[in-house]
Structures are given as C-alpha cells and as structure tokens.
Amino acid sequence: MEPIQRIERALESAVARAVAEPAPPRLAEAVRHAVFAGGARVRPRLCLTVAMACGDESPELADAAAVAIELMHCASLVHDDLPCFDDAATRRGQPSVHVAYGERLAVLAGDALIVQSLETLALQIKEYPQRSADLLMTISQATGMPHGITAGQAWESEPEVPVAAYHQAKTGSLFAAATVAGAIAAGSADQADSWRLVGERLGEAYQVADDLRDAVGAEEELGKPTGQDTTHDLPSAVRELGIKGAKQRLDNLVEQAVGAVPECAGAEQLRAGIIEEMERVLPKTLSRNAA
Amino acid sequence: MEPIQRIERALESAVARAVAEPAPPRLAEAVRHAVFAGGARVRPRLCLTVAMACGDESPELADAAAVAIELMHCASLVHDDLPCFDDAATRRGQPSVHVAYGERLAVLAGDALIVQSLETLALQIKEYPQRSADLLMTISQATGMPHGITAGQAWESEPEVPVAAYHQAKTGSLFAAATVAGAIAAGSADQADSWRLVGERLGEAYQVADDLRDAVGAEEELGKPTGQDTTHDLPSAVRELGIKGAKQRLDNLVEQAVGAVPECAGAEQLRAGIIEEMERVLPKTLSRNAA
Structure with a gap:
C-alpha cells in the first residue's frame, strides 16, 4: 500500500475514535474538517518513507507515529488560523x-x-513499550516546550525574534520528529541523529519553499492568501535573501538533507524521492523543469 | 511528605523542564502564571490521596499522574478564560x-x-510500561474526545445541551481520572471501576458546590467573578433545584462517593477526608458548621 493510502486509512481510524458517540456533533464536524479538508500530508509521508527505507518492520507502529505527527500539525494549523494569530x-x-x-x-x-495525537501513540505502548516511549517523547518534545511548535509560534510574541530558533521550533521540530519517528518505529533508533539532520534540513527547505511560494506563487496554487509574511511582518528567507538567494539556499538545504541520509535498505530510493518532492513543492515558475 | 508538598514539588519539576532554555521568555512566564498563580490542587490531591489509600507503592508514578492531571486542568482553565469563551x-x-x-x-x-501533561507520563513508561500506558489512556480520554473536557466544553456550542453529559465530560471526567489514576499508579487497577464511581460522584459534588458558590458566595471568597452561570446562560444545579435542593443533591453525592470507596488500607481515613474536603469547598454560609 502507498504511504498516502496508509496515512489516510490510519487518520480515518484515529479520528473515528475521537468523533464517536457521545462527542458533541459540531465539535466532531470541526475535527473532521481540520483533518480532512485537503492537506498534502508532507510530514506523515516523510515519516512513513523513512520507516519504509529502514525496513518498516512494525508498520502499525509507523502508521501510529505518522498519524500522531499529522494530528499535531492539523492542531497547530487550526490554532494558527485563529483571529488572534493569522486570522x-x-x-x-x-x-x-x-x-x-x-x-x-x-x-x-x-x-x-x-490529545488524540498522543493517545494514538499511547495505544501502542503495550505492544511496543520501548519504541512507543521514544515516539511519545520525540513527538511531545517537537510540539511542546521549550523548543517545539508552541515555543516556535510564541517567538512571534517576543520583542526580538531569533530567526533560526524561530524556524527550527515552528517548522523544523516537527519535520525532524517525522524522520526520527519513522526510524524509531522501524527499530532504527540508533540512526536517530542522522535522521534528525535529514528532517531538520528538509524542514528548513520546506520553510524556504513556503516563503518562495508566499512571495511568487499564485493564490489559487497555494489555497490560502499569499503575501502573508510581509503582511504580518514575519521573518522570511525571501525578504532576507531575495528570490534568487532563497532558491540557492533551498538547493543547498536539499543537498544537505540528501547527504545526511544514513545507510539503510532504501537509502537510494529515499534520496531520489526527496529531490522529486522538493521539485513538487516549488512554485512552478522556479522549478528545474521550468528553468 | 503531605500531598500538597509532593504536588507542588512535582509541578515545579515538570514546569521547569518546559520553561528551560531555549523557551521564549514570555511564553515561559505565561505557563508559570497558569500553573502557579494559586489553585487549590483539588484533582491532584484527590489522585495522591487515593494512591496513598491504596498503599502508594510507586510514589514517583503517582506524582507524575497528579502532575499530568493538574497541568490538564490548568490548560483547560487558560483556554476557558479566553475572550471567545468566558472572557x-x-x-x-x-x-x-x-x-x-x-x-x-x-x-x-x-x-x-x-503536551507537557502527557509528556510527564511518557517519561515513566520505561520504568512502568503497563501502568504508564493505563495512565496515559485514562488521562487522555478524560481530556480529549469523545467524552473528555474538550468535549464537555464544546457542548456549550451546541443548540441543545444535555446537562448530565455536559457536566460529566466537562468536570466529572477529570475527577474520575484523578481517582482512577491514583489507583493505577499504586498498582490497584483492579479496583478502577469503584474508584471511577468515587471520582464521578465527587466531580458532580464539586460542580454543585461551584454552582452554590457562584450563586451565593462572595466574589472575594472565590477569586473570580460570581454569577457567571446566569450571565452565560449555563446549566446550573442551583438554577434547576434552588439553593436548598442543590445543597441536598450535594449531600447525596458526597454520601454516594463515600459509599463507593472500595476496601483498601486507607479506606476509613479517605472517607473522612472526603467529608472534610466538601465542607471546605462549600460557601461558608451553607457549611454544616454554619448551620
């Protein structure tokens, strides 16, 4: 089964538990909307892709990790969109x-x-106590404090924003968790440091690609309003380096991510997949094919 | 060590992990404020009291459970107070x-x-895999969906509010989790059903006591604005039964809670403690001593 099919099936099963009776009907609809109104599933695909590259010996645990990561991502988007944040x-x-x-x-x-995110992992403890413990810590640290998503988002409320720490916490942390979690779920926790580097570099690369799309992408291509970084005065690679410089940084980050992939059964395929994926997320006018 | 000292020490240690470098300083202050600006620690005291009544053979696990419960409670209060809710x-x-x-x-x-709440339990998995798994499920189910605190709060956004389900989810669920978690942490999971009943009845009792305080208590005694239930058109035992009827229901609930305490080393002391505690939380004009 393709990663995206595994992810959608596992998400459906996790959300079904949450929205079952006696859940309040409108909250249940809101949760379904948050999880199933589109979404490229970038982070859970990355998690499963790494698990598969490492042999995927416990696919149900890898699915749980992928779900936990995507539910955290969906939660952060819902809260990010609130009137007090991006409105x-x-x-x-x-x-x-x-x-x-x-x-x-x-x-x-x-x-x-x-809550549902971490509960999905808690359900795996009895079968995989050691790996589930590592997965729970990996994903909670990537989302909580002091250096997870919530911390990253909170830097926007500080008088001084340390740009690298901000991006690392707000975006990089969950990407790093995705690669590390894939390795842990497949029993390759000993390669966690290498996988963390892959995830961090890819997280930065997606952030730069997002900045590029925000600067040059058409609104209909992105599905959300563009020009947000300038509107909200947020740090952006394009504002810092210009479009050409940002594209150069993106290429360097992808090269570093590819170079950091440790030896494993599916290393070559994974490296090719990373390059293909990054072409996909670039604004069409900047992709290698267009140039 | 008294329960309240254990709780404050364990909370300090859990929050210290969250607010450590490189946490954004204002977020760190906000978290400290949310956890340490007063608070009677009713739920974690209940958790530790049950653990101690059951022999308290793993005190550090009981402390972790108590912390997880209190951090969830603090989180729900912070979000409940937001302008879009109680303002x-x-x-x-x-x-x-x-x-x-x-x-x-x-x-x-x-x-x-x-996140920090569930991470505090995740840190215990390697030492206590089975009990930590049960604690994580108990506390996540009490706070998430379909019948935890978030579901309870969401009933306020439905056109029809089923009063019993609303109170059970919004207040009862975390009380039930507190008693059940205390028993699990102490290795008495086989008595979980009895302890759940104790917690549910006490949760209802605290809710009725809160309605009574909201109706008759002085604002300075409560530390928050009174008359909120009428202002926000929320279900309330006092609105339903009057002050005398609500007091009668409270007495019945306390009796049921006391009657549900299962046989254990500290059962008698716990029963007496419940009665004493409920006297403490009543508005002074309604307490047995005043009458």
Whole structure:
C-alpha cells in the first residue's frame, strides 16, 4: 500500500475514535474538517518513507507515529488560523475551522487533536513499550516546550525574534520528529541523529519553499492568501535573501538533507524521492523543469 | 511528605523542564502564571490521596499522574478564560493568562501544558510500561474526545445541551481520572471501576458546590467573578433545584462517593477526608458548621 493510502486509512481510524458517540456533533464536524479538508500530508509521508527505507518492520507502529505527527500539525494549523494569530479565512482552499465552526470550537478542536495525537501513540505502548516511549517523547518534545511548535509560534510574541530558533521550533521540530519517528518505529533508533539532520534540513527547505511560494506563487496554487509574511511582518528567507538567494539556499538545504541520509535498505530510493518532492513543492515558475 | 508538598514539588519539576532554555521568555512566564498563580490542587490531591489509600507503592508514578492531571486542568482553565469563551479577567484572584500575556500566549500556553501533561507520563513508561500506558489512556480520554473536557466544553456550542453529559465530560471526567489514576499508579487497577464511581460522584459534588458558590458566595471568597452561570446562560444545579435542593443533591453525592470507596488500607481515613474536603469547598454560609 502507498504511504498516502496508509496515512489516510490510519487518520480515518484515529479520528473515528475521537468523533464517536457521545462527542458533541459540531465539535466532531470541526475535527473532521481540520483533518480532512485537503492537506498534502508532507510530514506523515516523510515519516512513513523513512520507516519504509529502514525496513518498516512494525508498520502499525509507523502508521501510529505518522498519524500522531499529522494530528499535531492539523492542531497547530487550526490554532494558527485563529483571529488572534493569522486570522486566516481560508486554509487548503477551504474555510478555516474558526470561520466554519466559530472560534470556540476551533480552540477546542485543536486541543482535542493534540490529545488524540498522543493517545494514538499511547495505544501502542503495550505492544511496543520501548519504541512507543521514544515516539511519545520525540513527538511531545517537537510540539511542546521549550523548543517545539508552541515555543516556535510564541517567538512571534517576543520583542526580538531569533530567526533560526524561530524556524527550527515552528517548522523544523516537527519535520525532524517525522524522520526520527519513522526510524524509531522501524527499530532504527540508533540512526536517530542522522535522521534528525535529514528532517531538520528538509524542514528548513520546506520553510524556504513556503516563503518562495508566499512571495511568487499564485493564490489559487497555494489555497490560502499569499503575501502573508510581509503582511504580518514575519521573518522570511525571501525578504532576507531575495528570490534568487532563497532558491540557492533551498538547493543547498536539499543537498544537505540528501547527504545526511544514513545507510539503510532504501537509502537510494529515499534520496531520489526527496529531490522529486522538493521539485513538487516549488512554485512552478522556479522549478528545474521550468528553468 | 503531605500531598500538597509532593504536588507542588512535582509541578515545579515538570514546569521547569518546559520553561528551560531555549523557551521564549514570555511564553515561559505565561505557563508559570497558569500553573502557579494559586489553585487549590483539588484533582491532584484527590489522585495522591487515593494512591496513598491504596498503599502508594510507586510514589514517583503517582506524582507524575497528579502532575499530568493538574497541568490538564490548568490548560483547560487558560483556554476557558479566553475572550471567545468566558472572557474572564481574573482567575484565582489574579489576572487571567490572556489579560496578563495576551490572547496568543494564552492559546499557546494551554497547548504547551496539554503536551507537557502527557509528556510527564511518557517519561515513566520505561520504568512502568503497563501502568504508564493505563495512565496515559485514562488521562487522555478524560481530556480529549469523545467524552473528555474538550468535549464537555464544546457542548456549550451546541443548540441543545444535555446537562448530565455536559457536566460529566466537562468536570466529572477529570475527577474520575484523578481517582482512577491514583489507583493505577499504586498498582490497584483492579479496583478502577469503584474508584471511577468515587471520582464521578465527587466531580458532580464539586460542580454543585461551584454552582452554590457562584450563586451565593462572595466574589472575594472565590477569586473570580460570581454569577457567571446566569450571565452565560449555563446549566446550573442551583438554577434547576434552588439553593436548598442543590445543597441536598450535594449531600447525596458526597454520601454516594463515600459509599463507593472500595476496601483498601486507607479506606476509613479517605472517607473522612472526603467529608472534610466538601465542607471546605462549600460557601461558608451553607457549611454544616454554619448551620
């Protein structure tokens, strides 16, 4: 089964547990909307791709890790879109959760998704105590404090924003968790340091690609309003380096990510996959094929 | 060591991990404010009291469970106080987190506390895999969906509010988790059903006591604005039964809780402690001593 099919099936099963009776019906709809209104599933695909490159000896554990990562990502998007943050009316081409269901249910849907994420891993402890413990720590540290997503987002409320720490926490942490979690789930925790580097570099690369799309991409291609970084005065690789410089940095980051992939059964295929994926996420006008 | 000292020490240690470098300083302050600006620690005291009644053979695991429960409670209060919910300016006699640190950091502090709560339990898996798995499931189910705190709070956004399910999810679930978690941590998971009943009845009792305080208590005694239930049109035992009827229901609930305490080393002391505690939380004008 392709990674994306495994992910959608595992997400459906995790969300089904959350929205079962006696869940309040509108909260259940808000959670479904948060998880299933589009989304490229970049992080869980990365997690499963690494698990498969490492032999994927415990596929149900890898699926749980991928789900935990995606649910955390969805939670962070729902809260990021709130009026007090980006006040985004759309997400993935659909109304954002707070626009569709109100601010209260957006806050609660995000909270419930965070809990559901870690609960999905807790369900695996009895079968895989050691690996589940490592996965829970990896994913909670990537999302909580002092250096996970919540910390990254909070840098926007500080008088001085340390740009590298901000990006590392807000974006890099969950990418690093995705690669590390894939390795842990497949029993390759001894290669965690290499996989962390792959994830960090890819996280930075996606961030730069996002900055490039924000600067040059068409709004319809992205499914959300563009020009947000300038509007909200956020740090951006394009503002710092210009479009050409940002594209150069992106290429360097992809090269470093590819170079950091440790020896494993599927290393070659994974390296090729990374390059293909990064072509996919670039604005079409900047992709190698266009140039 | 008294339960309250164990709780404060364990909370300090869990929060210290979260606010360590490189946490954004204002988020770190907001989290400290959320956890340490007063608070009676009712739920973690209940958890430790049950663990001690059951022999408390793994005190560090009981402490972790108590911390996980209190951090979830603090997270729910921070989010409950947000402008889109109760829009509360004060909490425990202090400015609420969003008033002191802004709405963004209040959302993020709540998110980070949810993660930190479950991470505190994840740290115990390697030593206590089976009990930690049970604790993680107990506390995540009490806080997430379909019937935890987030679900309970979400009933307020439905056109029809089923009163019993609303209170059970919003308040009862974490009380039940507190008693069950105390028993699990002490190796008495086989008595979980009895302890769940004790927790559910006590949760209802605290809710009725809260309604009574909201109706008759002085604002300075409570540390937060009173009359909120009427202001926000929320279900309330006092609105349903009147003050005398609500007091009668409270007495019945305490009796049921006491009657449900299973046989264990510290059963008698625990039963007496429940009665004493419920006297403490009643508005002074309604307590047995006053009558």
